[in-house]
Amino acid sequence: AQSVTQPDIHITVSEGASLELRCNYSYGATPYLFWYVQSPGQGLQLLLKYFSGDTLVQGIKGFEAEFKRSQSSFNLRKPSVHWSDAAEYFCAVCGRNQGGKLIFGQGTELSVKP
Amino acid sequence: EPEVTQTPSHQVTQMGQEVILRCVPISNHLYFYWYRQILGQKVEFLVSFYNNEISEKSEIFDDQFSVERPDGSNFTLKIRSTKLEDSAMYFCASTLTAPQVPEAFFGQGTRLTVV
Numbered sequence: 001a002q003s004v005t006q007p008d009i010h011i012t013v014s015e016g017a018s019l020e021l022r023c024n025y026s027y028g029a030t031p032y033l034f035w036y037v038q039s040p041g042q043g044l045q046l047l048l049k050y051f052s053g054d055t056l057v058q059g060i061k062g063f064e065a066e067f068k069r070s071q072s073s074f075n076l077r078k079p080s081v082h083w084s085d086a087a088e089y090f091c092a093v094c095g096r097n098q099g100g101k102l103i104f105g106q107g108t109e110l111s112v113k114p
Numbered sequence: 115e116p117e118v119t120q121t122p123s124h125q126v127t128q129m130g131q132e133v134i135l136r137c138v139p140i141s142n143h144l145y146f147y148w149y150r151q152i153l154g155q156k157v158e159f160l161v162s163f164y165n166n167e168i169s170e171k172s173e174i175f176d177d178q179f180s181v182e183r184p185d186g187s188n189f190t191l192k193i194r195s196t197k198l199e200d201s202a203m204y205f206c207a208s209t210l211t212a213p214q215v216p217e218a219f220f221g222q223g224t225r226l227t228v229v
Contacts, residue, residue: 032216043118043205044157044220090157099169100145100209100216104157 002027004091006105013081014113021076021108023091031093033074034102035065039087047089050074061085086112116140120206120221127196127228135191135224137206146189147207147218148181150174157205163189196228 005024013019025031033050048059055067065076074091091105119138127133139146148160161171163181180192189208193200203225207218 036220041222043120043222044207046217046219049217092157094216098216099162099164100147100218101159101162101170102147102149102157102207102216102218103159104149106156 002031002093002095002103004093004103004105006089006091006108008108009106010109010111012111012113015083016080019076019078019081019085019110021089021091021110023074023076023105025072025074025091025093027072027093027095029096030069031095033065033067034092034094035059035063035074035076036090036092036104037061037087038090038107044090047076081110081112083112083114086110116219118206118208118219118221120204120224122224123222124225125227127226129198129228130195133193133196133226135193135204135206135226137189137191137221138187139189139206139208140210140219141187143208143210143219145169145209145211145216146181146183147209148191149205149207149220150202151205151223152199152202160191160204193226196226198228201226201228 003026035047036044050067088107088109090107092102121136146163151157161175162169178194182190203223205223206221209218
């Protein structure tokens, strides 16, 4: 079955520290991969996406993610976290030529300590 | 910057009542979606819509749900007879070209509370 796993429900990091949010997927073939962020009371904003090519993708707000086919992973990273990064982060996948339907992970809530 | 707009932001309704959630997708987008997020759970796909018809729906999207694009700009989700378990945040999304470049833009969501 197609699924996305975000093993960390809640992560707390100090401001200025580095961040890595984990995402693993189970899919028949390599899907399209996405990270979305949801701030309190807000909708889902696309941070970055992987379709093909370079496995390290850059996104907005200083985020990057690395696709590792052998591990079926697409982990999100940021070298230095800012207090405004506190939010919920969702990893999602979409099958190629599948009409755009997204399958989401459970989400990881990020808290940032001053 | 173009955006997806949803109204209302919050709706409270009594069990058994009909509700219509409204969305205005990005104007040149062709594929439209509804997702929902029950409190504390993951975002779940409900339905996709293209060329004035449903292209895919989940098992959640039963006969109580329907979608419509009544004019060139609005995209609506109707729940005919709401149940307590329909309480959730409902997100509308749109993409320009789904199979090739499925980059979905989401609205702010409508929080539906069924009492």
